[in-house]
Amino acid sequence: MKKKILILFLMLGLFITAYSNEDIKKEFIIYDNLNISTSIGSYSSELKISFPYYTREINLNNLIKIFDHLGNEVPIQPYYRNKYVYIRKDNFKKDLKYILQVKGDILNSKRSKISYDFKTDFVFNYKELSINRIHTNIKFNNLESAHFILSFYDGRIITKDIRDYLSFSTDVNYSYTIKGQKLYVYGDFKPNTTYEVFLKKGFKTYSSIAKEDIKLKVSFKDMNSNVKFKDYKSYVSSYTEAIEIETTNIEALNVEIIKIHSENLNFINLFQNYILRNNSYYNILNYGESVDKFKKIIPFEKNKTINTQLNFNDKLKHKEDGIYVINIQNSEGSGKDSKIVFKSDLGISVKIAKDQMFFSVRSLATNKSIKDAEILVYSNSNKLILKM
Incomplete structure (x- = not known):
């Protein structure tokens, strides 16, 4: 048994010795070309070097050096991940020539020695301008607020004179606002209409530029359906003849009249909050009961805001005095509003x-x-x- 154990240890020792004493391969693979790429970010610029193999035992500061256009060495702190080396700095200058030198020996993952002797110049250029999103909006009761938003991927907008770079295929009176990396364009845009928008060559964000003219299509949908009371003053049914409402893209309304219980009249402030916020959190039926529901056909014209007079006297004249809430809602889609009504001769x-x-x-x-x-x-x- 002892002899077998001794032989086993001897064999294991020979195996370990043979592995640990394996000479590193003597042949040199010399690379005089590497793939590099540059990018400009919002806060720093980056140089990316692509090596042909995964590397190990690498001293990047000795292997890689960067010099400016005057020949002065630029302090760097490179780091690598897999076969890529990244160099980031916040003070690399755009459009200024730098020199990259990669010179020295390293080991690859197969323990082969690789020699690099690579030198090239490079420039931090702007990336091609890229638009992240186009958003359009037309408010139901204010066509003057119609606008679209261009959101850009690569940082805040640098271009100041937007009118020198932005144009339309048709005559559009517009104004604009810049907010970081978003461009808001307000104009006399029409619902259900598509516009051709042009961004001229040279439009810049922090790290990108339009290298060619860009043509976009901006489409506005129909106006959203909506309804609202013209004002929220308390309506006295025995004195006022009608209530005025505004509707957009609505042909009929579902109307509900809710009577507030007399013991809950002291919650008038709560009811006002319900009306102003139009929030379902304030469930008005917890304080009263529905006393009437009906459907009301109203004037309609596509993508137009219509003013309509609604008279509730015939609905309220046979009901007892008190405080009511009138809810109106689009019968076939979004849009709703509410109003307080005082039914009293006092x-x-x-x-x-x-x-x-x-x-x-x-x-x-x-x-x-x-x-x-x-x-x-x-x-x-x-x-x-x-x-x-």
């Missing part, structure tokens, strides 16, 4: 002094004073602070 005026409040209640129909009216005053936190 009108109230208030004057507030330093430590007094004066109330006057009148009939809206006869303009006569009402002497036996009950008045409740609530704070902003919906607490009753006065009853008289």
Whole structure:
């Protein structure tokens, strides 16, 4: 047994010795050409060197040197990943000639010695201009706000005189705003229309340039359907004849009338928030009940904003006095709005002094004073602070 173990150790020792003493191959592979590429970023410029093999035991600072156009060595901190070496600096100058020297010996992954003797000049040039995204927008009630946005990949826009580089195939009155790497172009653009837009050669971002004229197609869709009340003043049904609304690309409305329960009238501030925010978080049905629903056909013209008068007197005249909320919604798509309605023959005026409040209640129909009216005053936190 001991003899077998001894023989095994002897064999293993010979194997290890043979492997560790393997001479590095003597033949030299000399490379006098390497692939390099340059790029300009928002914060730094980069030189990328592509080596033919994965390397090891490499001292990049001794192997690679860069000199400026005057022959002065440029301090660098190269690093490599796989067979690529990267050199990044924030002070490489654009359009200025540099010299790259790769000279020395290294080992590749097969432990062969490779000798490099490579020298070339290079320039940090702009990349070809690339557009990331084109976004168009036409607001339903303001064609003057129609605009498109050009987003560029390669950093903020450098070109200042946009009108020297931007043109259209048809006459367009436009203005523009630059925000970082986005160009906002506002103009008299029409819905459901495609425009040819030209960016002339020389348009620049931080790290790219249009090397040739660029032609784009910018298409505007139909205006989004939408509906809104012209104002949010409280509507008094026994005094005001009609409510005016604005609609765009809507042919019919679903209308719902909600009666606020009398015990919840102190939540009027909450209802105002619901109206102004039009947010489903404020579920108005938690404070009242639906008392009527109907469909209303309205005037329609494609891609036009239409003003329409809606009269709710016939819907409210047989209902009891109180506070109502009217919800209107596009019957076949997006667009909705809400408004508070006071159904009452009473009108109230208030004057507030330093430590007094004066109330006057009148009939809206006869303009006569009402002497036996009950008045409740609530704070902003919906607490009753006065009853008289």
